[in-house]
Amino acid sequence: MTRQGGYNLPEGVNAVRFSSKAVTRVAAGRVIGLSNEKKSAEQISKVSCSNCSVRALCLPAGLTAQDIDRLEQITRKKTVIKAGDQLFRAGDKFTSLYAIRSGSFKSVVIAADGSAQVTHFALPGELLGLDAYSTQAHPSYAEALENSSVCELPFAQLETLAQQVPGLQKQIFNLFSEELRQEKDVVMLLGKRSAEARLAALLINISERYTRRGYSATEFNLTMPRIDIANYLGLTAETVSRLISRFQKQELIKVQGRAITLLDKPGLATLAGVSCSD
Amino acid sequence: MTRQGGYNLPEGVNAVRFSSKAVTRVAAGRVIGLSNEKKSAEQISKVSCSNCSVRALCLPAGLTAQDIDRLEQITRKKTVIKAGDQLFRAGDKFTSLYAIRSGSFKSVVIAADGSAQVTHFALPGELLGLDAYSTQAHPSYAEALENSSVCELPFAQLETLAQQVPGLQKQIFNLFSEELRQEKDVVMLLGKRSAEARLAALLINISERYTRRGYSATEFNLTMPRIDIANYLGLTAETVSRLISRFQKQELIKVQGRAITLLDKPGLATLAGVSCSD
DNA sequence: CGTAAGGTTGAAAGCTATCAAGCGCCGTGG
DNA sequence: CCACGGCGCTTGATAGCTTTCAACCTTACG
Numbered sequence: 001m002t003r004q005g006g007y008n009l010p011e012g013v014n015a016v017r018f019s020s021k022a023v024t025r026v027a028a029g030r031v032i033g034l035s036n037e038k039k040s041a042e043q044i045s046k047v048s049c050s051n052c053s054v055r056a057l058c059l060p061a062g063l064t065a066q067d068i069d070r071l072e073q074i075t076r077k078k079t080v081i082k083a084g085d086q087l088f089r090a091g092d093k094f095t096s097l098y099a100i101r102s103g104s105f106k107s108v109v110i111a112a113d114g115s116a117q118v119t120h121f122a123l124p125g126e127l128l129g130l131d132a133y134s135t136q137a138h139p140s141y142a143e144a145l146e147n148s149s150v151c152e153l154p155f156a157q158l159e160t161l162a163q164q165v166p167g168l169q170k171q172i173f174n175l176f177s178e179e180l181r182q183e184k185d186v187v188m189l190l191g192k193r194s195a196e197a198r199l200a201a202l203l204i205n206i207s208e209r210y211t212r213r214g215y216s217a218t219e220f221n222l223t224m225p226r227i228d229i230a231n232y233l234g235l236t237a238e239t240v241s242r243l244i245s246r247f248q249k250q251e252l253i254k255v256q257g258r259a260i261t262l263l264d265k266p267g268l269a270t271l272a273g274v275s276c277s278d
Numbered sequence: 279m280t281r282q283g284g285y286n287l288p289e290g291v292n293a294v295r296f297s298s299k300a301v302t303r304v305a306a307g308r309v310i311g312l313s314n315e316k317k318s319a320e321q322i323s324k325v326s327c328s329n330c331s332v333r334a335l336c337l338p339a340g341l342t343a344q345d346i347d348r349l350e351q352i353t354r355k356k357t358v359i360k361a362g363d364q365l366f367r368a369g370d371k372f373t374s375l376y377a378i379r380s381g382s383f384k385s386v387v388i389a390a391d392g393s394a395q396v397t398h399f400a401l402p403g404e405l406l407g408l409d410a411y412s413t414q415a416h417p418s419y420a421e422a423l424e425n426s427s428v429c430e431l432p433f434a435q436l437e438t439l440a441q442q443v444p445g446l447q448k449q450i451f452n453l454f455s456e457e458l459r460q461e462k463d464v465v466m467l468l469g470k471r472s473a474e475a476r477l478a479a480l481l482i483n484i485s486e487r488y489t490r491r492g493y494s495a496t497e498f499n500l501t502m503p504r505i506d507i508a509n510y511l512g513l514t515a516e517t518v519s520r521l522i523s524r525f526q527k528q529e530l531i532k533v534q535g536r537a538i539t540l541l542d543k544p545g546l547a548t549l550a551g552v553s554c555s556d
Numbered sequence: 557c558g559t560a561a562g563g564t565t566g567a568a569a570g571c572t573a574t575c576a577a578g579c580g581c582c583g584t585g586g
Numbered sequence: 587c588c589a590c591g592g593c594g595c596t597t598g599a600t601a602g603c604t605t606t607c608a609a610c611c612t613t614a615c616g
Contacts, residue, residue: 109466112553119465131462133455139462159451163444170437176454177411183461184409184417187397188387190468191512193573195604226563234469236605241564257563257613275390471605473572504595514573519596535581535595 047075047151054213057125058099059153059171067165074157077101078150087128087142087150094132096152100124103148104223106232107140118232120186121145121224123209127175129155145223190234192273198233199243200272203253207262208277217277218262325353325429332491335403336377337431337449345443352435355379356428365406365420365428372410374430378402381426382501384510385418396510398464399423399502401487405453407433423501468512470551476511477521478550481531485540486555495555496540 049060049068060068078098081087087098090110100122107120107128119140122128132138133155162169189201211217222229226244227237247253252268254261262268269276327338327346338346359365365376368388378400385398385406397418400406410416411433440447467479489495500507504522505515525531530546532539540546547554 107462109462111466111551112547113551115551117466117469119462119469131455131458134452134459135455139459159448163441163447166441169441169447172451173437173454174412176451176458177409177413179458180409180454180461181412181417183458183465184385184387184397186465187461187468188389188395190465191395191397191509193512193603225561231469234471237563238565238606239604242604245564269390273389273391273393471571503593515595516574516597517572520572523596 047072047077049075052101054099054101054125057213058127059158059168059175061171061174063165063167063171067167070161070165071168074154074161076152076154078152081144081148081150083144083146083148085144087144088138090138090141092138092141094129094136094138094155096154097130097158098128098142099151099153100126100128101149101151103150104145105142105148106145106224106228107142109140116231118224118228121206121228121232123206123213125213127179130176130179145228195233195235195239195243196246197272198235199229199240199247200252200268201274202229202233203260203262204265204269204272204274204276207265211277218265220260222258222260325350325355327353330379332377332379332403335491336429337405337436337446337453339449339452341443341445341449345445348439348443349446352432352439354430354432356430359422359426359428361422361424361426363422365422366416368416368419370416370419372407372414372416372433374432375408375436376406376420377429377431378404378406379427379429381428382423383420383426384423384502384506385420387418394509396502396506399484399506399510401484401491403491405457408454408457423506473511473513473517473521474524475550476513477507477518477525478530478546479552480507480511481538481540482543482547482550482552482554485543489555496543498538500536500538 049055049058049072052058055061060071063071081103087105090108102124104124105122105128106118107122109117109119111117122142128142128150129138131140158168158172162172185205189198189205192198192201206220206222207217210220224232226240230237230240233240244253244255247268248255250267252262252264252271254263265276265278327333327336327350330336333339338349341349359381365383368386380402382402383400383406384396385400387395387397389395400420406420406428407416409418436446436450440450463483467476467483470476470479484498484500485495488498502510504518508515508518511518522531522533525546526533528545530540530542530549532541543554543556
């Protein structure tokens with residue numbers, strides 16, 4: 001299941017985080033524990049939101065220390081989900097939400113005719129599984145694009161706690177709403193007619209999302225293979241590859257396998273037909 | 279602002295509702311009050327969920343009579359939003375959710391380059407505005423596609439009530455989740471490469487949604503103009519028109535202006551690459 | 557160092573956008 | 587009441603873009 005060949009150059013590019021004052025380097029590839037590969041991916045350990053890099057975007061945002069403590073008590077941490085492993089499968093009963101601590105995932109829906117479609121790329125600080133509440137079953141499966149780590153939040157307990165902690169209810173609404181807003185962005189992205197505009201929009205979108213998480217806005221890994229990008233954008237892998245080459249010739253981006261540098265973000269934003277932060 | 283020319287044949291097709299046992303006819307076109315055109319669209323009157331046709335899909339679903347009563351007290355009903363009028367504008371401060379009692383709306387986002395994009399079609403029983411919570415501002419504007427009526431739900435009060443009524447919190451989560459699941463359907467719809475598959479998928483999608491609301495699964499009005507369908511699907515109006523003609527020649531559908539009859543839903547589903555209920 | 561999977565590049569075919577013309581319905585105004 | 591004008595819709599021909607098919611290259615891993 002793990003990827004075997006292909007391009008996969010500089011591991012850990014996305015791990016370069018910029019705090020507000022100092023520049024700190026964290027080798028995420030090592031942090032998530034490549035050393036214990038023999039252990040199960042279902043391995044569970046204690047949760048500590050206070051030292052989590054995505055706490056500002058995650059459920060504890062806006063909660064008091066005391067409420068965070070109650071949240072931690074119902075949370076289970078899965079240390080490692082290996083690249084290619086599935087966090088949950090399509091049709092699985094909905095029991096928990098999963099908050100991404102590190103790494104990235106793709107959500108894939110299998111259509112009735114058997115064709116697979118990538119519907120979402122999930123980054124650190126985002127929740128997986130929100131769309132399963134209404135039907136109590138996961139409509140898609142979630143597969144790790146790289147070695148990742150998540151927190152499991154049993155929803156029944158989360159719901160009860162939200163009833164007692166107003167700030168938590170607010171934050172759940174907030175994350176639901178934020179994901180809806182993002183889906184609207186995706187619809188806009190896919191609504192763009194030209195392949196060029198779609199890919200440019202995706203690059204800007206991922207850049208913005210990494211920026212919010214404190215990563216570099218211009219240097220990051222496209223952790224997903226070209227074919228997943230293509231599937232997600234409603235294109236073919238060949239078209240995506242050609243576009244990436246063209247963008248590189250036009251000096252809009254610099255590419256080395258899956259590592260990408262945005263050289264001209266405003267230029268890309270113009271192609272995408274969106275505004276950007278610089 | 280109201281549409282002036284063009285096709286707009288049998289008004290009220292969507293108003294043909296089928297209850298589980300008896301077939302009842304309700305002329306919605308008349309119900310929503312074409313007689314008081316002089317009055318403002320902002321007109322407000324009392325809310326009564328108990329006689330609302332979409333209560334099973336709306337916020338009161340699963341609540342006790344007593345809790346519904348508390349919900350009604352914070353709800354304001356806007357009797358009529360005329361076709362072409364906007365319920366809220368892009369950038370408006372988020373204060374309320376809007377539940378659609380009757381009619382239909384389109385959500386439109388204006389991109390940075392000025393281009394408009396239809397991101398959603400909303401039908402009775404659905405909520406508008408959920409995506410505005412996280413930013414506290416509406417990312418899109420909502421325009422009535424026909425004369426419609428909505429309930430306004432001030433969110434601050436709704437939030438407070440949800441804290442006291444567990445069933446209401448559950449139902450809000452439910453509606454958030456349901457909308458997320460639907461957006462995933464949209465992404466799948468747009469991810470289809472061929473124009474044929476996209477349009478077929480849209481027809482199936484709207485049919486399923488009307489079915490859930492008790493309307494006919496095979497006969498309904500496409501209340502939106504071709505150009506909006508095209509924009510939504512990432513196509514042109516000409517392509518949509520050609521496809522509709524082709525589907526008609528293939529005896530998949532029967533079309534009369536905006537009134538549409540699905541003659542071969544399984545056939546459409548095959549084209550769309552999805553399963554369908556019959 | 558060989559193999560397999562991911563990725564890149566090229567040429568031809570197919571599909572959709574674009575441009576253009578014409579039709580039908582509706583509301584308006586004479 | 588009827589003619590006019592506008593808008594939405596339909597249909598046709600052409601150009602352009604993306605897919606498809608195919609070959610080849612690159613990288614990681616055994």
